[in-house]
Amino acid sequence: MNSAVVISPVALQMSGVAALLVTAILAIALSRSERATAVIYGATLAICAAALFGALRALLGDAANSSTLILPVGLPWLGAHFRLDALASFFLVVVNLGGAAASLYGLGYGHHEPSPHRVLPFFPAFLAGMNLVVLADDAFSYLLCWEFMSLASWALVMAHHREPGNAKAGYVYLVMASFGTLSLLLAFGLLAGPAGDYGFAAIRAAAHTPYVAALVLILMLLGAGSKAGLVPLHVWLPLAHPAAPSHVSALMSGVMTKVAIYGFIRVVFDLLGPPNWSASVIVLFLGSITAVLGILYAMMENDLKRLLAYSTIENIGIIFVSLGLALAFQANGLKLAAALAFTAALFHVLNHSFFKSLLFFGAGAVLNSTGERDMDKLGGLIHRMPFTSFAVLVGCVAISALPPFNGFVSEWLMFQAVLQSPDLPQWALKIMVPAVGAMLALAAALAAATFVKAYGVTFLGRPRSTAAETANEVDRYSLAAMFILAVLCLLGGILPGLVIDALSPVAVEILGGRMPIQANEAWLSIAPIAESRSSYNGLLVMMFIAISASLTVFFIHRFASHALRRGPAWGCGFSDAVPAAQYSGASFAQPIRRVFGTMVFHARDHVEMPPPGDIRPARLRIELHDLIWEGMYAPIAGAVAVSSEWLNQLQFLTIRRYLSLVFATLVTLLLVLAIWS
C-alpha cells in the first residue's frame, strides 16, 4: 500500500473541531496557571486560522462536489453524518474568521479577565460547537451540536455571574434557548416524517406536503429565529450578549446569530424543496419589523454593549428581509433575482460578522480602559485612545451602510433586489416589497443616526467622568484584531465583485441560479443584472473621494491662510463649564424618541420642577416601555408564576389526600382508555 492517503476536506475540518475540543480540555487542566490565557487563545487562533484556510479553499476551489463523513457515534442505526458543501464552507469561513479575530483579541483582552477559569475552557468549546452545527448532516447530530453550542455560550454568559443582571440574563437565555431547540426538534420531527429517517440527504429527497412545509417554516422561524434574535423572540439577546466578556459578545453577536441563519437557510431553502410564495410574505414581514424595531431599541439605549446587541437584531432583520426576497423570487422561478437577493443576504452575513465583531472589540477596549459601559459616563476618548477610536469609526461608518465601506454594498444589492419586484406575479408581494424597501431605508438611516450617537457620545466631546479622562490605549493584540477587521470592512466595500463571485457557488447549490460573473466587469465594478440597469464601483468611488479630498487639501494649503488658533469653544458665547451639561445619549435620541417613540415605546418625558424657593434642581425623567416584554413575556411569566404557586399546594398534602389523588388519577386514566377504544 503505497498510495498516498487523501484526507477529505470535511475530515480536515472535523480534525480542527477535535483540536478545539482538546484545547478545551487542556484549558481545564491549565486554567489556574499564569500562562493559560496565552496558550489557549494562541491555540484557538492557530486552529481557527487553519480551519478558515481550509473552508476558503473548499469554497473557492471544488465547491461543487461536497464531501461527507460518517462517524460511528450518535443514533446506533444512523451514525453521525457530517458534510461540507458550498453553503457550509461559506458559514465555516464566517465562523472561523470571527473565531480567529476573537482569539487574537483575547490574547490581549484575556489578561484583564478576573476569573479566567470560567472563560478559557468554554471558549474553544463554543467555537467547536459552532463549527459542528455547520458541518452536521443529520437531524440528530444537528440538534446535539446546537445544544452544545447553546450551553457553551450560556456558560460564557454566566462567566461573570456575580455582576448584577447577569444571572437574569443567563436564565432568560436558557429558557429561550430551550424553547428554540424544542421548535427545531418539532421541525425535524415533521421533516423526517413517520418513517423517521433523520439524515439530511433522505429529508431532502422526500417530498413534503404544503401543510408540513408551512409548519416547518413557522417552527424554523421560531427555532432559528429565537437564536438569531428575530422580533418578538429577541428579548434574551440584549441581556445575554453584553453580559459575556467582550470577545465572546463579539462571537455571539457576529457569529452565533449567523449559525442560526445557516440553520434557517439549510432547512427552508435546501431541505424543504421548492418554496411557496406565501412563505416569503411572513419572512419579509418579520424581517422588516425586526430591522426597524431593533434599531429603534438601539437608538434608545445608553449602554454601549446593549446598543450593539440591539443593532445586531436590526441586521438580522435585514438579512431575513433579503432571504424573504430570495424566497419570493425563487417561488416564482425568477432565478437571477433570487440569486441576487440570496447573495445580498450572504454578503450581509459576512459584513455583519466583520463590523459587529469590530465594534464589540471596541466596546471591550473602552470597558477595559475605563470600566464603563454607560455612554453617559464616557466621552472624549478620541484623544485618549486614538487607535481604538479610529478603528471603531471605520466600524461605525461600515455598519451605517455608507459608501465606500462594505455595509453599503450588501444593502445596495438588497435595494437592487427590491427593484426587481415588478416581475413578481402576486399582487400581495408587488405591494409589499416596495414598502419593505422603504422600511430597509428607514432602518439604514436610523442605523446611521444610532451610530452617530454611539460614537459621538462615547468618543467625542469632553470626558464626563474621571475614568474617561484617564483612559489609556489598549494593548497591541486587541488593536491588531480591530485593525484587521477594519481593513476587511474596507476591502469588502471596494472589491465587492470578488466577494460576489466567491458566493456564487453557494447560490448555485441552493437556488440553482447565480448572479452574472462580476470579474468580467471593467474596472472591478459590480452590476447585479446589467450595467445599463445599475452598477456600482466602490473602488472608483473611494479613489474619487480620496483624489478630490487631496486636491482640496492641496489647494487650501497652497492658497488659503494657514493661521490656526486654539481657544475656548464658541457655543454662541455661552459654553457650559460642566462636562455633564453636554449632549448625552438620551438627549441625542430625543428627536427620534418624539417622532417614533411615542408610538413604539409609549415614551413620555416627565419634567419634575420643584416649587419656587426650593433649591433642588429640576429633573427630566424619561418613561419608556418595552411593549413586547410587557405585552407578551410578562403575562406568560405571570401565568407560569400563578399556576406554579397554585400547583405548589400539591406538595403539602396529607397521606390520605395523596392516596385519593392517586386513586382518582387511576380511575380517570382507565376511563379514558375505556372510552378511547
Place this chain on the structure above:
Amino acid sequence: MVVVSDILVQSIQMLLVLVLAPLLTGFVRKVKARLVRRQGPSVFQPYRDLLRLLRKEVVLADNASWLFRVTPYVTFAAIWVAAALVPTFATGLLFNWTADLIAIVALLGSARFFLALAGMDVGTSFGGIGSSREVMIAALAEPAMLLMVFCVALVAGSTQLSTVADFLASSYVGLRVSLGMALVSLVMVALAENARIPVDNPATHLELTMVHEAMVLEYSGRHLAMIEFGAFLKLLLYISLIACVFFPWKIAVFGTGPLAYAIGAAIYLVKLAVAGFLLAMFETATAKMRVFRVPQFLGAALMLGLLGTLLLFVSRSF
C-alpha cells in the same frame, strides 16, 4: 485619444459644478432679496464670502479632535464626487456608471454622517442639538427618497441616472401621474436635505429652531469655507438631479460632439435659473415650520412616493 476627450468632458463637468454652485446660491439670494424689495448683495457675493473665509484664520476649540479638522474636507469631497456623478449638460459621461442614484444618495449620507459627528466633537449643546435633529430629518427623508427612486426606476427600468435621463428624454414616455407624484416627493426631500424653508432656514443664526447651522456652529475660517461650499454644491446637485430625471429636455447624449454639449450646457443654465427662481419664490411665500412638524411634511413625501409606485402597478396591469 477617445479616452483623453472622455476624461476631458468629465473634468469639465467636475469643474462646472464647482464654478456654478456659488453662483446658484447667490442668484437665489438675490431673487429672494428682490422679492421683498431689497437691493440684496450681488450674485457673486458667495464667491467673495468663500475667498474671505479662506483668508481668515481658523479658531479651533481647545478640545477639538482630528476628526473635527478632517470632516470639512471629507464632506466636501464626498458631495463634490456625488455632484460630479449627476448628469448636468450631457449623459453617459466616462464615470457615470460608477454609482447609480442610490449610491449618490448614500454618498451624501456619508457626508452628513461625518458632519453630524463633527457637531458632537466639541461638546457644546448647539452642536448636539443640530446633529440630533439633522439625523432625525435624514432618517425620515431617506425612505421617501428611496420610494421616489423606486417609482422612477419602475418607469425607466434602471437606477442609472444616464439611462433614466435618456429614457425620459425620448418622446414616448408622455405625461404620467406617477412621475408627477415622484417629482413632488423629490422636491420635498430636496428642501429638507438642503436645510431650506420650510424645514430649516439657511439664513438664520443663533436660533433654537435651526438645524444645519447649529451643527456647524463651531467652524471658522477655511474649514467653514469648505462646509459652506459643500452646502452650495448640494443645492446644485439636487437641482441637477430634478432637472436630469424629470426635465431631461435637450440634455446632450454622450459623444454627440462639442456643439451638442454647448447647447446642453446653455439649456442647463436656463434650467438652473428657472429652478433657482422657483425656489426663491417658494421660500419667500412660505413660513418655516416647527421642527416636530417636519415628520408630517416628510411623511407626506413618503406617501406620495408610495402612491406613485402603486399607481404605476395599477396602470400597468390594465
